[in-house]
Amino acid sequence: MITLTSDFGTPYPAAMKGVVLQRTDAKLVDVGHDFPRHDVRTAAFWLRETLPYFPPATHLVVVDPGVGTDRDALVVRAGEHTLVGPDNGVLLPVARRLAGEDDFEPRDDIESGNGLETFLIDEQRLEPVEPTTGTAPVVPAGSADRGPASTTFHGRDVFAPAAAAVHEGDPDRLESLAVLEPTDDFVDLALPEATVDEDGCAVGEVLVVDDFGNVITNVPGSYLESRDQIIANDDRLPVGDTFADVPTGDRLATVGSHGYVELDVNQGRGDEAFDLEVGDRVDLESAPATD
Amino acid sequence: MITLTSDFGTPYPAAMKGVVLQRTDAKLVDVGHDFPRHDVRTAAFWLRETLPYFPPATHLVVVDPGVGTDRDALVVRAGEHTLVGPDNGVLLPVARRLAGEDDFEPRDDIESGNGLETFLIDEQRLEPVEPTTGTAPVVPAGSADRGPASTTFHGRDVFAPAAAAVHEGDPDRLESLAVLEPTDDFVDLALPEATVDEDGCAVGEVLVVDDFGNVITNVPGSYLESRDQIIANDDRLPVGDTFADVPTGDRLATVGSHGYVELDVNQGRGDEAFDLEVGDRVDLESAPATD
Amino acid sequence: MITLTSDFGTPYPAAMKGVVLQRTDAKLVDVGHDFPRHDVRTAAFWLRETLPYFPPATHLVVVDPGVGTDRDALVVRAGEHTLVGPDNGVLLPVARRLAGEDDFEPRDDIESGNGLETFLIDEQRLEPVEPTTGTAPVVPAGSADRGPASTTFHGRDVFAPAAAAVHEGDPDRLESLAVLEPTDDFVDLALPEATVDEDGCAVGEVLVVDDFGNVITNVPGSYLESRDQIIANDDRLPVGDTFADVPTGDRLATVGSHGYVELDVNQGRGDEAFDLEVGDRVDLESAPATD
Secondary structure: OEEEEEOOOOOHHHHHHHHHHHHOOOOEEEEEOOOOOOOHHHHHHHHHHHHHHOOOOEEEEEOOOOOOOOOOEEEEEEOOEEEEEEOOOOOHHHHHHHOOOOOOOOHHHOOOOOOEEEEEEOHHHOOOOOOOOOOOOOOOOOOHHHOOOOOOOHHHHHHHHHHHHHHHOOHHHHHHOOOEEEOOOOOOOOOOOOEEOOOOOEEEEEEEEOOOOOEEEEEEHHHHOOOOEEEEOOEEEEEOOOHHHOOOOOEEEEEOOOOEEEEEEOOEOHHHHHOOOOOOEEEEEEOOOOO | OEEEEEOOOOOHHHHHHHHHHHHOOOOEEEEEOOOOOOOHHHHHHHHHHHHHHOOOOEEEEEOOOOOOOOOOEEEEEEOOEEEEEEOOOOOHHHHHHHOOOOOOOOHHHOOOOOOEEEEEEOHHHOOOOOOOOOOOOOOOOOOHHHOOOOOOOHHHHHHHHHHHHHHHOOHHHHHHOOOEEEOOOOOOOOOOOOEEOOOOOEEEEEEEEOOOOOEEEEEEHHHHOOOOEEEEOOEEEEEOOOHHHOOOOOEEEEEOOOOEEEEEEOOEOHHHHHOOOOOOEEEEEEOOOOO | OEEEEEOOOOOHHHHHHHHHHHHOOOOEEEEEOOOOOOOHHHHHHHHHHHHHHOOOOEEEEEOOOOOOOOOOEEEEEEOOEEEEEEOOOOOHHHHHHHOOOOOOOOHHHOOOOOOEEEEEEOHHHOOOOOOOOOOOOOOOOOOHHHOOOOOOOHHHHHHHHHHHHHHHOOHHHHHHOOOEEEOOOOOOOOOOOOEEOOOOOEEEEEEEEOOOOOEEEEEEHHHHOOOOEEEEOOEEEEEOOOHHHOOOOOEEEEEOOOOEEEEEEOOEOHHHHHOOOOOOEEEEEEOOOOO
16 A cells, blocks of 8 residues: 655646556555645644554655755655655654654664664666656756656656555565665654643644644643633633534634644634634643632 | 545545555545535535445545534445444435435334434444554543544544444444444434425525536426526526536526536536525526517 | 546546446546646646556546537547547547657547547447436436436546446457447647747747646747746746755746746745746747846
8 A cells, every 4th residue: 555645736646646556556545635835844744643544554755845956865664654755854753653752762763673764765776757658758857866857746756666666665674675775864853842831831832724724733632631721822712522512613722633732613713713823832821710 | 445525625534544444455435525614414415416326335424513522423224335424414315315215204214124224333332543553642532431532533533443344344234233233313414405386486595516616406407398598586597408508608507417407607607606605595487588 | 547537626526436436446546636627728738747657547537618518529549548538639639648649640640550549439329327226316318319418417427437438348449349439530639839949039838837836838848958047028037957946935947847848936836926827928038148
C-alpha cells in the first residue's frame, strides 16, 4: 500500500500516481492533496495524526516549497512504515510517532535499531520517468549532478519513482536499495509545545485549523480535566465533552480527536468566532466561579 | 467493496480509511467527502441517488452533527447492500430505495424479510481503534458505558471499525455479529414530497443544488411532459430536453438525471440565476400561450 | 485500470464509478473531477500532460457541455491506451501525444495502423444502466434513436458503461465490440501554438493556470535557454531554474514540468501577480542589458 499526500490540488497527483503504477501494482490511498500550499508544519501535523492509523505502508509526501533547489530527497523507515519526501522536516514528526518516540529526540539518537532509519535518495540512480507510449514533453534537466528530473515537479520525477522503488524493496533492508544511502544529516522539525504553569495557566498556540474551522491548539487535552469552564484569550468558555454539549452556534472548549484542546463552535467555525489562525498565541486559564 | 461518504473534507477521511484497511483488504471507493457540513438531508438525497448504482457493497456514511452525544450508531441491511452510519436518518432514504420501497413506509413495516433490517452498533464490543505502531494520541474516552471512542471523531473510532466488521461478516447473517443487535427503534427521515393539483400547479421545494449550480426540486419530472414552457416562481421558462436546448447562459427547466424537475442555466449556475437555495419553495404552473 | 476525469465535482463521479464497478473489477484512479466546468480545452491540456505517465489503461473523460445534444460519443485507441468520452475534441490532443504524433495532423491521416483509431459508441447497443437492487429513478429517455440514457448525465448512462465494455474487451480488437463502429468523422481540437520570430520575440497565450496559480503559456521552454532575464508583457523578469531561485513572493519566468514557459511567483500566485487568465495574450522579448 502506498499513501499519497501533497499540496498539489488537481491534476498533478494523478501524474504521480501514473508513475507509481507504471512501476508497482500497489494499492494507492490518498491522504489528501489540498493541504495548505507550501506549509510544511501543517502537513507534518496532519501526517502525524493520520498515518499511524494505517497498516504498514509506504507513504509518499510532497509538500515541497524548495523543489528544484539543493534540498535533499529523504526516505525514513519508522517502525513498520516507510516515508518518502523532501528533506524539509515534514516527515519527522510522524516518523517519531510511528517509531514510538513521542518526545523530541536530538538527531544523534536516531540510528539503526531504535526504530528510525534515514536515507538520502540518490536521484541519479532513479530509473528516469518517461511516458509509457508516445513522446515525452521536453522538460529541462535540473542540473548535471542531479539526474534527468524536472526542476519544478519532483513529485512526479523523484518522489514517485522513489516511493515505487521503496515499496518494491524489502522494508527491513532498505540499505540494500541502490537508490538509497544511509544518512544522519537531515532537516528536523518539531511541532511547538505549550507550557502549563503551576497556577494552571497554559500558553500555547494554534497548531492547525481543520476543515470544519475547529481551532486545534497545542495545549494537551488533560488541561481541561475537571474544569467546567476556562478563560481562553480573555473569553469565558464552557468545557464540553463534544460539540453538541452547547447549543448550535455556541462556542466551547473540548478535547479533539488528536488529544489537544480545541476551541470550537457547535456546527460553526471556531476560527471565525475566535478570530484565530495558525500560529496565533493562545492563553488558557482557570475560570473563577461566577457565583 | 466499501464506499465512504462524509462531510469531513481533508484529511479525516484518510484516518477512517487507515482504520478500515487495518481490518480488511476491501476495495475502497469515495462517494465524496465535501458534502455540506452537518446537512443530513442533503447527504441523504445524494446517497439515495448514487449508491443504487454500485454493486452490492458496504457503505460507510458519516454526516454526524450529533457526534459524541447519545445518538446511536446504526447498521441497515437494504437489499444486497449494507449501510453503516449515525442514527440520524441519513441512511433511511437510500435504504428504502435499495430495498425497492419507494414510498415512505411507517417504521413498523421495517422488519426482517421485507428487504430492510436495522441494527444498533454496540460500541463497547468494537475492537478498539489503535495505531499500528508507535504511540497513540491521548484521547478522552466518551464515557464509561460507550467504550473507548473519542467524543468528536466517531468516523474513525466507531463507524470505520463497524464498517470493517460488517464487511468481513456474512451480509445475510448480520445478526450473528457480536457488535450488532437488532432494533426497530431508530430515527427516520423522509425527503419532502411536492404536491401537484388538478389545475396543473405544483408546489415543491429545492431539495439540493448540485456542484454545477443546478437547482434540483422535488417536483417529479413527469410534470414537464407535453409542456414547452412553464412558469416557475412567476418567471416564464422554456422546457428543454437538455441544457444545450437553450443558448449558453439562458435559463431552462428540464428533467435531471434523478428524475426531478431542475431549474438550470446552460453552462451557468441556476442557483444564482433563480436566487434559490436548499429548502426554498418552488411554485410551478402552466404557461399560457403568448400568441 | 480505468482512470476518470470530469468537471463533475461531488458526487456525480461516484455514480459513474458504481456503474463501472457493476461491470468490471478494474482498478479505478481519479485524474480529477474539479476541472473548470465546460472547459474542453483546459481538460484537453491536462489530459495530454498527465495520461502519458500512466501504464496502458482505459481513460474515461467527461467534460461535456453538449450532453444530451446530437454530439457523438467517441472511443479513441492511441498507442496502448484507450480513451472514452464526448466527441468534442477533448480526447484528441492526448491521443496524438499517446500515439507519438506531436504535431497537429489533419484528420485524414488518422487511420488504423498509425497508432490512432477512432470509433463511435452506438448508444443503442450499450447495456442499459440500472441500479443493482431496488427501484430506478424515473429518468427521461433522450430520444427513440439514442437508447435509454438520460439527457443530462451521459457520464453515468453512456460513457461509464462504454468504458467498462472497452476495458473488458480486447484493446487490439476494439472493432470487434458490438458497441463500437469505426469512424473517421469526429471533432478535432488542437491547442494553440506560439510563434517566435527571428528577433527573439514570442507571441503566445495562457494555456492554463494551475492550482498553484502558475501561469502556463504555450511558448516552448527552449525560449528561455541562455537568457537570464526576459520582458513579459512589458515587465522585466528574472529567468529561474525553479521557483526558489527568487525570494518568496517574487516573480520569475521558468520552464514548467510540461516544458512550457511559465510565469510564476515563488510560493505565490502568478495569475494574480501578472493579472493573466486562460486565453490572454503573452508577449515575450529579450531583456536588454541594464548596465
